[in-house]
Amino acid sequence: MHENLVALREAALSELAAAVDAEALEAWRIKYLSRKGGALSEAVKALAALPREERPVYGQAVNAVKAAIEAAFAKRQEQLKAAALEAELSGSAIDVTLPGRKPSLGRLHVTTQNLRQLYAIFAEMGFQVYDAPDVETDDYNFGLLNIPPYHPARDMWDTFWVSQSATPQPTERSLVMRTHTSPGQIRVMRERCPEPIRVILPGKCYRYEQITARSEHQFYQMEGLAVGKNIRMTDLIGTLQQFARRMYGAGRRLRVRGSYFPFTEPSIEADMDCILCGGKGCGVCKYTGWLEIAGAGMVHPVVLRNGGYDPDIYSGFAFGMGVERPAMLKYKINDIRYFYGNDLRFLEQFG
């Protein structure tokens, strides 16, 4: 074979073996195989300069070299592609045997758990849950509940007032963060009148108070309301006693004391015997043997009338109880601020 062709083939093959990436391979292709100025096309052109009798042999040889280096190129191209794929796969490895991350399961807030227990107990006694707004008018929170402006009973509730203007005036007092769940009484009555009513109204209440271990400026209450014909004080007491027994144990005793609320007449406070000492007296009940569970009473005639019911035909009872306080007693929680502190160490202990 023509020695130029042998040299060409050897050089091409050894340089090809040295090309380790796509870039080097492309440079090699241009140097040897490109139509314009590639080493192979130069070798083909050389054919024309040879004497006629040498041409067939040279032609065959050149074709053989061309076939050899083209085949080698194709093979090298495949090798480099496979190597690149291999590198990519081993570089960003997906280890399918790695165990998954365990999702951390949440749980219901201790207050939610307690509320649901309350709903269940009252549902069995025929009470529906009624949702009333957190932001109320002065009228619903006070006026319609028989607490007129400047009535001293307003001092029972330290109030957050909500301003509706950019430059609030001290006299502008029409919207409030509800200070108790009682305004919901008027809302249910106005919606249901003249149907009989048996509802509980759970929700957050707000008071402009100093935050301490015993009082937060936001807390839950649960109101109860029954309106109908022939509803009496004994129905109220029976309902609260039944509640105390289902919530805190079958043997619970209830006592009532006279009290005052502008929207009930007569008004009472209901106590049950202490769940810790059973009435003997301990630190939790402050050595009285009793724990207060609700403020309550017969719905005041003015309130019935404001709700649309004729007090000569209808009567009703209402009660209001705290939600956090009983939970504090039950779980021996000594600071109400934990309920809103968002501390998982506290929250994870319940449920």
Ligand code: PHE
């Ligand atoms: N709303 C009263 C309070 O917040 C509780 C109450 C409710 C009393 C219903 C009587 C009847 O103190």
